[in-house]
Amino acid sequence: MLRTRIGKIGIALLAVPALQLIFASFLPANATESNLSAADNTLILTSSALVLLMTPGLAFFYGGFTQAKNVLNTMAMSFVMMGIATLVWSTIGFSLAFSDGGASNAFIGNPSTYAFLENLPSNWEGLQIPGLSFALFQGMFAIITPALISGALVERISFRFWCFFTPIWILLVYAPLAHMVWGGGLLGKDLDFAGGTVVHISSGVSALVLAGLIGSRSNWPKGIKPPHDITQILIGTGLLWFGWFGFNGGSQLSVSGAELPFTTTHVSAAAGLVAWALIESIKDGKSTAVGMATGAVAGLVGITPAAGFVSPGSGMLIGAITSALCYLSVQLKIKLSFDDSLDTFAVHGVGGTAGALLTGFFAKSELIASHPAGLVLEEQGRMALISGQFQAVLIAYGIAAIGTFVIAIVLKSLGCNFRVNNSEEQSGLDISQHGEEAYMEKTGSPSAT
Template identity: 45%
Template structure:
């Protein structure tokens, strides 16, 4: 079988989306304290490991690769281990889908930064993927409950979610909120200045990689060149507008725009355009990005007012901007073969109703099941590190490493390696 242009396009886009996970590691890593940067980055990398294995073994089959089981999930044994697909170009789509599952789990980690046990995270990632992500992906994209023939979609109408407003961002945002509530606040939350982002250039690099990879994230499923062109322009326009909106809010509220705000605005705009990238005009994308930038910039401060510790603003950015992008389709969706369009195009309230139903169903399911998983792990293996480990630094406590060695300078100015890294340094020297 010859490699078609469509297959090459999807393979390239899958590679772009996979790059987003280490990009997210940079983005999140720079936002943490210096003594938590490695743990934060490891949580993203570990998500790729855990979810990648799950996806090959049963995740793909359950998300739509097999016969549906009552509209709830597909049969996990239809293509278990993917052996039956060897020799088929279907594996290209399998790889593309895997990258979405990986980054969804990685996104959640930002809500529990600096205080979650790494071992517990490694247990959470495959369980949550199987119990939460896979069913919702099946409901929205695989013909399950929210599909046109599903038990809910058949009466509520099919919601538009081209690249993951509900499946990825609302899903991750709700899960992050639930885990943050279970874990509780960091020591010194809202008071300790050391909890401020320690490396803004790293955040900016991460945001750049995310924006770059997002063109694959949104564009990989484009069916025509015309659709791909619209998606590309919209994926440029929405985050551009959101960035300007975010820093404008900062200028009005705080007196100065910040680099962190610019990077966060870009991500908020990318999140908002994700479900709508193929179904709004470029002008609609600008409007959508602007609203998402304003909403997310205001929402990130709610954690201090309401008292929940969403460490890296997963709720404020991904949940809120995901809601904006998903529900805005009820107003901004262009008329097409499968939809009469949103309210602004004379389509009536039907599409808005479909979007709202999908949001409510996914949020309720994710919230409930994440709570069950999180509480079960919290009661058994324990989710949170000790107070002593949090004070010392999660990098040392969980990985016996430090991201930076500036603290290794003794009083005489000579370098004194931390005991946890001494053996590694010795081995490295011997190999050299």
Template identity: 40%
Template sequence: MEATEVWTLASSALVLIMTPGLALFYGGLVRVRSVVNMMLFSVSAMGVVGVLWILFGYSMSVIGDGDGWFAGSPLRDFGLAGTDPAEFIGVGFGAVFAMITTALISGAIADRVGLGSWVLFSGLWATLVYFPVAAWVWGGGWISQLGTWLGTPDVIDLAGGTAIHINAGAAALALALVVGKRQDFAPGAHRPHSIPLVTIGAALLWFGWIGFNSGLATDGATAGLILVNTLGAPAASILGWLAVDALRARKPGVIGAASGAVAGLVAITPAAANLSPGLALLLGVIAGAACAFAIEWKFRLGFDDSLDVVGLHLVAGVLGTVYLGFFAFDDGLFTGGDGGLLLVQVISVVGVAAYSFAASLIIAFVVKATTGLRVSAEVEQGGIDAAVHGEEAYALDRESQSAARP
């Protein structure tokens, strides 16, 4: 086995742990009565998407001869029957990307959606949105061909600024609009119940993100640049977020710092192999500051994105992808290019965001018509965990307290 294959195999394990890390991150951000529900959304996405990826998702994400520009054929290689086992490391690497992308969306609907509705949405969304968009970006589809068609540099998206973060962020906005607001939606009404869980989750995300960004690196120099930028951009983003809080006379906190790190990680995802470390730091500061402002807009615009998937992933994903059009090595507008790269980066952003939002909106309405989508007002008010799942995140502590009473 070659060294690059070993590293991709190891990176797959790093990315796999990101989805449980996301479960901890999201679980800490919600109220105590819906922790189990929120964490189960991430875990169930691993089950649903992992199975679909092996059955037909991988086949759809690779556009072969005669398949057209939209997506590959789900029947050509059903169940990986026609896949050379030599390709299986790449299949596994793609699977863990599909899992984390789908799980990201769930943060927008915390506290008010049942598991059955989420499972149905996640399966339909992966099939109709993620698999085709992955084909567009990495599988020979129209985004990967855009530069050839327009006579410009090719679109740059190392690890999913479009396919992962803009895709999930646009879907989260559509789903949140269909689900509707929580009963007591207002600034300050929903405080995170566990800062330690948020911190552990953010740490696991950052840990896994190194494999996320560098898993397909073919040489040490490229891998080293990706590593440095994947460390530097989120570090700078933490400072950018905290600086905005300070300017707004807000007390600094771990939630803001962790969110800043995630914003920087999202922004550097498409760009880690194509920016100098100094420009990656600048991107991190911009992303942290921009996302610190962006998460407040849900209250002004009136949509309830519970855990700020739109404010973090959509906003930072757009920033990182478009930023390359200005500063990417050789082809950025300010680094020797003529604007061609900026053009195709913007087209890719608009194309993915528009398709993901529209398709996700339709899927959400279909699920709503099928399952009702949202739990009853009584269950939402009383807590989804006990009513729907029969589990509570901290039931052991309650039992211990009961046993200690005389």
């Protein structure tokens, strides 16, 4: 018995250096224990996977809202970004967003510095993670951001136009905004923890512009049926909520302190869900599953720019306030008869705007002490901080609106039309754009309902 125990202890002792050797093989050759944290790297890699999962989650969320004859096309517009955006980001997108742009550094980086994800530092400046891990994590944001835009355009946009528009948009709109906020550019003094301006305002405003250019669906609003599958909407919401822990929590970029954005993310989503349900209950006498799902997403959008800068209590308030404002925005859209199909601007544009401004109201001085905005708060006061947030919002609106308009008009002038023709729209975009359908009748014949 004693020999057996000694043998087991010996094996365990031998295993320790073996495991250390295996782990070391995954680190860059010039990495050392002093400049890399295995825990931080694990957080970033896990968060990267969580954020990637949000894109299929968004596909389910959007797909459930549409008519059955358009569900595959709707989901494909999100899913294709996992290919297109990844390639664009890996070639020059990341370099544009996160390298030094020299004389143009206020607005954009150098496209060649990290082209094809080469020449990345063994550990990213100011962090304890490899440069490649940082680039991978940021790339997941570049995937879901253009995918968000598609919600305003479903059931009439040309898939060909979508595949031409999005890579250009990533390079001309998303990458410059990411650089200005997170890459050392013009908006580096403003608070945006995980993408209120960079992700949600840019996608929401771009969606609004494109929806206006493309026009309403031909049979909207009277001919449009209710969501074809609310269960898909709820599944998508669950996946988005789950993935958002990586979206916001991973943006801490370190295990130390990550418990705060994880928590504020969760409580804000919960508050958004309950707020929307209460509003519906008071107004209509009942709460809908679709409303609760939308409220949860609104809460998640609202907390994104604030997640690591506010207390959990403030996170609840941000979630509830943002949800209420998004609800009012949806009602206004209906009254104005504007066909933002799945309320992309109403939730992401308005929600991102509300979140960015509320971040200025609720940010705690001790939580932003190491951020340039902390000095603004200390020396100039709360109103100066809020004013800075408002200016960042206006700049994001301008870049997204002008950039989107120019890209769309140029593409159209080159013969790439915005939308499908009327017969294709009536038959359904699953058939016209992809030659397949999501559902078949029991008899085996295609259903185009």
